Amino acid sequence: METTRRVQVGSVAVGGGAPVAVQSMLSCPTDDPEACLAQIEALHAVGCEIVRLAIPRADVLDGFGEVCARSPLPVVADIHFDYRLALGAIERGAAKLRINPGNIGSEKKVDAVIEAAGAAGIPIRIGVNAGSLELHLREKEGWTLSEKLVESARLAVAHFEQRGFRDIVVSAKAHDVVQTVETYRLLSAELPEVPLHIGITEAGTIRQGTVKSAVGLGILLSEGIGDTMRVSLTGDVTEEVRVAWEILASLGLRRRSPELISCPTCGRTQIDLVGLANEVQSRLETIQSPLKVAVMGCVVNGPGEARDADVGVAGGDGEGAVFAHGKVLRRVPEDEIVDALFEEIGRLVP
Amino acid sequence: METTRRVQVGSVAVGGGAPVAVQSMLSCPTDDPEACLAQIEALHAVGCEIVRLAIPRADVLDGFGEVCARSPLPVVADIHFDYRLALGAIERGAAKLRINPGNIGSEKKVDAVIEAAGAAGIPIRIGVNAGSLELHLREKEGWTLSEKLVESARLAVAHFEQRGFRDIVVSAKAHDVVQTVETYRLLSAELPEVPLHIGITEAGTIRQGTVKSAVGLGILLSEGIGDTMRVSLTGDVTEEVRVAWEILASLGLRRRSPELISCPTCGRTQIDLVGLANEVQSRLETIQSPLKVAVMGCVVNGPGEARDADVGVAGGDGEGAVFAHGKVLRRVPEDEIVDALFEEIGRLVP
Numbered sequence: 001m002e003t004t005r006r007v008q009v010g011s012v013a014v015g016g017g018a019p020v021a022v023q024s025m026l027s028c029p030t031d032d033p034e035a036c037l038a039q040i041e042a043l044h045a046v047g048c049e050i051v052r053l054a055i056p057r058a059d060v061l062d063g064f065g066e067v068c069a070r071s072p073l074p075v076v077a078d079i080h081f082d083y084r085l086a087l088g089a090i091e092r093g094a095a096k097l098r099i100n101p102g103n104i105g106s107e108k109k110v111d112a113v114i115e116a117a118g119a120a121g122i123p124i125r126i127g128v129n130a131g132s133l134e135l136h137l138r139e140k141e142g143w144t145l146s147e148k149l150v151e152s153a154r155l156a157v158a159h160f161e162q163r164g165f166r167d168i169v170v171s172a173k174a175h176d177v178v179q180t181v182e183t184y185r186l187l188s189a190e191l192p193e194v195p196l197h198i199g200i201t202e203a204g205t206i207r208q209g210t211v212k213s214a215v216g217l218g219i220l221l222s223e224g225i226g227d228t229m230r231v232s233l234t235g236d237v238t239e240e241v242r243v244a245w246e247i248l249a250s251l252g253l254r255r256r257s258p259e260l261i262s263c264p265t266c267g268r269t270q271i272d273l274v275g276l277a278n279e280v281q282s283r284l285e286t287i288q289s290p291l292k293v294a295v296m297g298c299v300v301n302g303p304g305e306a307r308d309a310d311v312g313v314a315g316g317d318g319e320g321a322v323f324a325h326g327k328v329l330r331r332v333p334e335d336e337i338v339d340a341l342f343e344e345i346g347r348l349v350p
Numbered sequence: 351m352e353t354t355r356r357v358q359v360g361s362v363a364v365g366g367g368a369p370v371a372v373q374s375m376l377s378c379p380t381d382d383p384e385a386c387l388a389q390i391e392a393l394h395a396v397g398c399e400i401v402r403l404a405i406p407r408a409d410v411l412d413g414f415g416e417v418c419a420r421s422p423l424p425v426v427a428d429i430h431f432d433y434r435l436a437l438g439a440i441e442r443g444a445a446k447l448r449i450n451p452g453n454i455g456s457e458k459k460v461d462a463v464i465e466a467a468g469a470a471g472i473p474i475r476i477g478v479n480a481g482s483l484e485l486h487l488r489e490k491e492g493w494t495l496s497e498k499l500v501e502s503a504r505l506a507v508a509h510f511e512q513r514g515f516r517d518i519v520v521s522a523k524a525h526d527v528v529q530t531v532e533t534y535r536l537l538s539a540e541l542p543e544v545p546l547h548i549g550i551t552e553a554g555t556i557r558q559g560t561v562k563s564a565v566g567l568g569i570l571l572s573e574g575i576g577d578t579m580r581v582s583l584t585g586d587v588t589e590e591v592r593v594a595w596e597i598l599a600s601l602g603l604r605r606r607s608p609e610l611i612s613c614p615t616c617g618r619t620q621i622d623l624v625g626l627a628n629e630v631q632s633r634l635e636t637i638q639s640p641l642k643v644a645v646m647g648c649v650v651n652g653p654g655e656a657r658d659a660d661v662g663v664a665g666g667d668g669e670g671a672v673f674a675h676g677k678v679l680r681r682v683p684e685d686e687i688v689d690a691l692f693e694e695i696g697r698l699v700p
Binding site for chain 2 (some may be wrong): 020080129130131132175176177178181195201202203204205207208209210211212214215216219222232234235236239242243246247250251252260261262263273274277280281294295301304305306307
């Protein structure tokens with residue numbers, strides 16, 4: 001896999017071998033800076049690195065400017081239809097723009113945006129979308145959707161580069177996982193030097209959206225495709241970021257907090273394992289260390305099966321065993337098991 | 351991809367090009383048949399096709415027999431350590447056995463199980479597990495975990511086939527996604543004719559477990575690997591089945607209910623989109639049809655972006671538009687939007 005070019009989104013590097021950056025998009029109105037900044041704070045706390053805001057109308061630009069000035073994270077302006085909104089967002093301090101070549105209008109308008117972004121030194125994401133392809137591409141007969149999306153991106157990138165603008169990120173999302181994967185594989189082959197923003201669009205509510213994003217982005221990331229990612233969920237925005245981190249962690253690409261290994265319970269389980277695992281998981285979220293922690297249902301199989309865990313607990317009949325690397329350290333009554341576990345964790349993460 | 355052999359688990363075909371079968375494992379005690387049957391009923395209702403029960407001790411065998419006799423789904427007996435439990439489970443009507451070659455004991459004991467399963471005409475899953483590899487393999491120097499797991503499976507398969515027993519399914523789970531994917535790719539290459547049961551073991555609580563399973567099983571299924579699957583979650587067992595179906599649907603392999611396309615909301619959204627999407631999702635679960643249904647936040651982009659939806663709604667300011675294939679059919683007040691949508695769905699699915 002060739003390395004992409006690196007672009008800089010505020011303080012965050014994207015592409016060129018930088019860690020895959022996690023981003024999200026605010027769900028509150030852009031003309032309510034206090035609500036936006038509170039949401040950014042919540043996103044920041046769970047590991048979001050870049051935030052995007054919609055600029056639906058000119059009257060939200062002042063609010064957008066205030067958010068840019070006070071946000072701890074780089075802020076991307078999401079522009080559709082009206083290139084003047086892009087110019088206004090650049091003036092107000094956007095760290096990056098996202099425009100859609102399918103709906104931004106004439107070449108002249110696009111060129112005005114390119115010029116302003118170049119002068120401000122900020123990158124532009126060319127965000128192609130299955131739902132808003134240019135008409136001449138949408139109607140190409142015999143082309144797959146992926147081919148149309150990639151062609152739309154390729155034409156836009158060629159135009160930007162011809163104008164001397166190379167601070168480009170490209171995305172080409174569809175809500176179908178198979179089509180999205182195929183599209184990004186093609187993009188990566190055709191535009192190997194351009195950093196890619198990956199995501200499954202309109203993925204749905206928490207369960208479906210998590211699964212579609214994990215399957216689609218998981219396949220791409222496992223193939224080395226993707227420089228920044230957004231999980232789209234119809235739900236709380238912080239959940240998008242938590243899921244993005246879980247995807248990265250599952251592939252061993254990046255990890256924010258300890259890994260929890262917990263068995264799915266079975267007829268051998270004699271303790272409240274689900275409650276125990278959830279309690280341990282939420283206490284682990286505050287610890288920033290790549291520890292492996294196990295919560296196992298039975299003391300017979302548990303310590304051995306979780307032999308590679310740095311520390312763990314296994315339930316028995318009214319009691320639990322605390323173990324490390326497969327060896328039982330001590331047995332404690334069931335209601336002391338979580339505290340005993342975190343005592344051991346405290347020894348490992350001072 | 352070569353086609354695997356087909357084995358029959360009760361009424362459910364596994365392998366040989368049959369649809370990927372969805373299974374789960376009960377979390378209630380096997381000696382409480384009423385609780386088990388209630389859980390099986392709940393699993394059946396969300397699309398589970400095979401259930402597995404732990405047989406930790408001989409005194410649960412009678413309960414197991416009662417569950418087998420009354421279960422609407424084929425029942426698999428999960429055996430560790432004691433081969434006599436396997437013989438007892440076969441006698442009580444198990445539709446399949448799962449044994450672990452790493453802990454079932456001597457060849458003579460394995461042969462007794464093979465003989466009894468052969469006489470009963472039921473398949474056996476050889477369930478290799480990273481946590482319980484045979485000692486001689488665990489200590490192989492210079493071998494990767496995947497190579498050890500595959501060798502354990504290969505040796506067991508060779509032994510079974512030498513005894514004339516070919517009704518085999520193989521699994522080789524690890525809790526690490528990358529290792530599990532690598533292991534199953536190797537298994538599929540080395541034992542191309544053996545049906546594979548895929549899963550990520552001890553995947554964790556709902557969010558982490560869903561993501562790890564979706565990434566790992568998604569990659570494998572997208573490569574044509576896997577004949578039956580289990581999602582392991584530390585949580586409600588029905589969630590395992592729902593997630594399994596979402597994984598299959600995301601890759602277009604199988605679909606149980608309509609697909610929901612819903613946008614992630616943004617600063618342009620003026621309605622309670624999350625509430626709306628969740629309400630639509632839960633009403634869609636009762637409909638068995640491969641419809642595409644969209645719930646979009648804004649009437650400006652929504653119908654166009656969800657042009658491939660059979661039917662959908664897009665929110666406006668206090669009202670919504672019902673659309674089909676990108677064309678607005680009618681506008682209704684916000685509180686009538688769900689009913690209007692299901693009125694249209696009712697026309698499509700009589």
